[in-house]
Every structure is written in C-alpha cells, then in structure tokens.
Amino acid sequence: MMCNEIWVIAEIRQGRLTRSTHQLLGAARKLADERNLQPAALLIGGEQVHAEELAQKIPLVLRIENSGLETYEAVRYAHALRQLIEKRGRPKVIMTAAGSSGVEFMPRVAMRCDSGYASYCVDLFWEGEEPACRRPVYGGKVYEELAISTVPAFFTVRPGVFPVPENLSETGRVETIPIDLPEDTGLRIIERKGISPGKKDLSEALCVVAGGRGMGTPENFKLLEKLAEVLDGAVGVSRAVVDAGWMPHDLQVGKSGKTVSPGLYIACGISGAIHHVLGMNTAKVVVAINKDPDALIFRNADYGLVGDALEVIPELIKAIKSKT
Numbered sequence: 001m002m003c004n005e006i007w008v009i010a011e012i013r014q015g016r017l018t019r020s021t022h023q024l025l026g027a028a029r030k031l032a033d034e035r036n037l038q039p040a041a042l043l044i045g046g047e048q049v050h051a052e053e054l055a056q057k058i059p060l061v062l063r064i065e066n067s068g069l070e071t072y073e074a075v076r077y078a079h080a081l082r083q084l085i086e087k088r089g090r091p092k093v094i095m096t097a098a099g100s101s102g103v104e105f106m107p108r109v110a111m112r113c114d115s116g117y118a119s120y121c122v123d124l125f126w127e128g129e130e131p132a133c134r135r136p137v138y139g140g141k142v143y144e145e146l147a148i149s150t151v152p153a154f155f156t157v158r159p160g161v162f163p164v165p166e167n168l169s170e171t172g173r174v175e176t177i178p179i180d181l182p183e184d185t186g187l188r189i190i191e192r193k194g195i196s197p198g199k200k201d202l203s204e205a206l207c208v209v210a211g212g213r214g215m216g217t218p219e220n221f222k223l224l225e226k227l228a229e230v231l232d233g234a235v236g237v238s239r240a241v242v243d244a245g246w247m248p249h250d251l252q253v254g255k256s257g258k259t260v261s262p263g264l265y266i267a268c269g270i271s272g273a274i275h276h277v278l279g280m281n282t283a284k285v286v287v288a289i290n291k292d293p294d295a296l297i298f299r300n301a302d303y304g305l306v307g308d309a310l311e312v313i314p315e316l317i318k319a320i321k322s323k324t
C-alpha cells in the first residue's frame with residue numbers, strides 16, 4: 001500500500017526542534033509541491049508541544065506515540081517507523097538529518113522495507129518521477145547523483161545544506177498514532193552521554209571554531225572557547241585532539257566524528273587531512289589559521305592566515321570585540 005506523502009522525521013535536541021528539522025521541512029515542501037504530494041512531519045516520541053509547533057509549519061504532523069520512545073534507541077525507532085509504514089502505507093520519500101541517530105536507524109528500516117537508502121545527501125531533487133540525491137563518495141573526492149526507484153526512498157541529509165525557510169506558516173493537523181513496541185529489543189543501554197554540559201551543539205551551530213593538534217596543549221583550547229563566545233559559535237576539534245585526550249569525542253568533526261555545515265568554520269592548527277575535511281567541507285565560508293603555508297587545509301579555505309594560532313586568535317578576538 002502506498003500513500004502520496006513525503007515524511008520528514010523531526011529531531012528534538014535539548015528540548016527543541018533542531019535547525020536541521022526546519023531546513024528539511026522546507027526541502028520536503030519543495031519536493032512535495034513539485035510532484036503534488038503531501039509533505040508531513042513525523043514525530044517519534046516527541047511531546048505534543050513539538051507536534052503543535054510543527055503543525056504551524058507543515059500541513060500534517062504524524063505523532064507516533066509509545067512511552068518506550070521517550071529516549072532514542074535505534075531498534076525501537078526502527079520498529080516504530082516500520083509499523084507506521086505498515087499502518088499508513090509507503091510514502092514516496094522518508095528523510096531525516098544525517099546525525100548520529102538518523103544514520104543509525106534509517107538504514108535498518110530501509111533494509112526491512114527492501115528499499116533504497118542514501119546517506120549524507122547534500123541535495124535532493126526529482127529525476128523524472130524518482131526521488132534523487134547528490135552526495136559525496138570515495139571520501140569526498142567525487143560527488144554522485146543517484147535516483148531511488150523503490151518506495152519509499154530513504155535519505156539522510158547533511159545538516160546545514162538547505163536554508164531554514166523563513167515563511168513557513170500553516171494551520172496543520174496533528175494525527176497521533178499509537179504503536180506497539182517489543183518488550184525486549186535485544187539492546188540494553190548502559191550509559192548515555194550527551195553533549196558536554198554548557199557546550200553548544202556543533203551540528204546546529206552557525207559558526208564553528210575548530211582546533212587541532214597545532215593548538216599545542218589542552219589549556220590553549222580556552223582561547224578557542226573565547227573566540228567561539230564572541231562569535232556566538234561552538235567549539236569543534238580534530239581527531240588528533242580527541243586521541244590525545246585533550247577534548248571529548250562529541251566535539252570531533254570529521255569522518256569518524258560530526259558533520260557540520262555552518263556559515264563560518266575557523267580551523268586553527270588543523271592540517272586539513274581528508275578525514276577532517278569530510279566533516280566540514282560544506283561550510284559556507286572557511287577560514288584557516290596555520291603556521292605552515294603548505295598545510296592542506298588552505299586548499300579548502302576561502303581565507304587563509306599563515307601564522308601562530310596562539311598569536312592570531314587573541315588578535316582576532318580583540319578585532320571582533322572592537323567591531324561589536
């Protein structure tokens with residue numbers, strides 16, 4: 001059974017709908033309008049207040065209800081989504097942000113539905129009647145465009161690649177759909193570690209100030225925090241910094257860390273290894289500060305500053321403060 005809908009799975013972090021969710025609502029509406037489909041937001045385990053907020057932006061909100069969905073767990077989320085598809089019919093497209101949860105549960109459901117799944121998309125469009133995407137492959141060396149012929153087509157989308165739509169205004173309706181979950185999913189959560197307390201969420205930040213091994217010591221990261229503060233940004237780090245135990249893994253940007261697409265990315269003392277660049281190469285403007293003029297990071301930068309980050313950053317902070 002099919003349904004003529006496009007679903008965006010909403011994400012809630014720190015009690016709020018994420019910026020990526022808003023971006024995807026805009027993308028889904030555009031795709032839906034182009035093929036006369038119904039765009040809908042899907043809330044798995046969120047609260048009524050979030051459903052109502054979504055209903056102001058999209059005509060239909062499907063709220064999946066079960067007390068076992070209050071906190072994220074991949075097997076339960078996959079189960080819930082699968083059941084909704086069975087109850088309601090197969091939508092043309094299901095999309096969510098390519099965050100750590102999206103890339104975990106979406107392929108599980110795609111596999112169960114015998115459907116195509118594409119991860120880390122940077123654009124979505126129609127190829128004839130098939131939904132299609134553009135996404136980096138081979139470690140970001142090339143981009144591929146692929147269309148998915150199965151229904152539904154599953155996509156996870158890199159945060160920040162679509163703008164936040166300004167004029168979404170709706171009086172949408174909320175449908176609450178109860179579902180059953182298995183008692184035992186075979187998984188037992190031992191501990192949950194969230195974003196480091198007091199830190200901004202990297203994937204959502206409009207400005208990221210990132211530091212690498214070139215920052216020299218863990219104490220020097222206080223400088224980055226100051227720069228991030230004056231720019232209202234978040235601090236990110238390279239893997240070398242995490243491996244050295246200087247900063248926690250939830251701040252890592254790159255292939256084995258987070259993918260970010262801020263308006264401004266400032267890379268300080270980062271060499272620009274492909275594994276790092278993969279996590280930030282869709283940032284709108286990249287500024288690199290490195291004392292080696294041949295550092296690879298300059299190839300991915302819009303503006304480069306050759307110099308000692310420990311000297312340049314305080315000057316930057318002073319200059320920004322004098323302008324604000």
Ligand SMILES: Cc1cc2nc3c(=O)[nH]c(=O)nc-3n(C[C@H](O)[C@H](O)[C@H](O)COP(=O)(O)OP(=O)(O)OC[C@H]3O[C@@H](n4cnc5c(N)ncnc54)[C@H](O)[C@@H]3O)c2cc1C
Pocket residue numbers: 211212213214215216237238239240241252253254255256257258268269270271272273274275276279289290291292295307308309310
């Ligand atoms: C499977 C795999 C996955 C990986 N995933 C990731 C990932 O997710 N994220 C990630 O970041 N890496 C990842 N890596 C590691 C990656 O390949 C690099 O080793 C790492 O990014 C290097 O970190 P870095 O640039 O901080 O350190 P380095 O490569 O040591 O570079 C330090 C830079 O700082 C500059 N510098 C030194 N002192 C100063 C100063 N005072 N002022 C200014 N500049 C200075 C140097 O010129 C140099 O360019 C992965 C590797 C593998 C194999």
